Amino acid sequence: PLHCAPALPTEVQRAGLLNKTKIAEGGRKLRKSWGVSWVVLAGNSLIFYKEPKGPAPAAWCPTSTRPESSVDLRGAALDWARELSSKKNVIHLRTVPGNEFLLHSDQEATIQEWALAIAGVIQRLDLE
């Protein structure tokens, strides 16, 4: 695992570029708008950044740029999007406050790895 600056020793579990769209906020449906985000799984959160401009690994660390948004995974639910998108390899994340996201990769293996990692965090939090 990658370790970030000592000032904020958040362990980044996974980071990478994914296509993302928010489809609901507070339970209210939103119009889809797909875009590329730098997604970081760290601690109990999934954090979204604009595409990093700086060189890795600095850009991988949550302190190096301001996140666009962050999702608390406690109590969240993850499944395959299936009927929610015509694309393949899309996962659907629902959070307790009713914010919903679709995450997509062209690579099936990539989205499977993300799904396992996010589901692992959700499960760990469920067991706490």
Ligand code: I3S
């Ligand atoms: O679920 P939808 O409405 O079919 O989602 C598609 C639309 O958001 C579309 O945008 P416009 O309606 O503004 O043209 C997007 O371009 C598509 O990518 C969305 O569908 P997919 O199946 O790609 O998630």
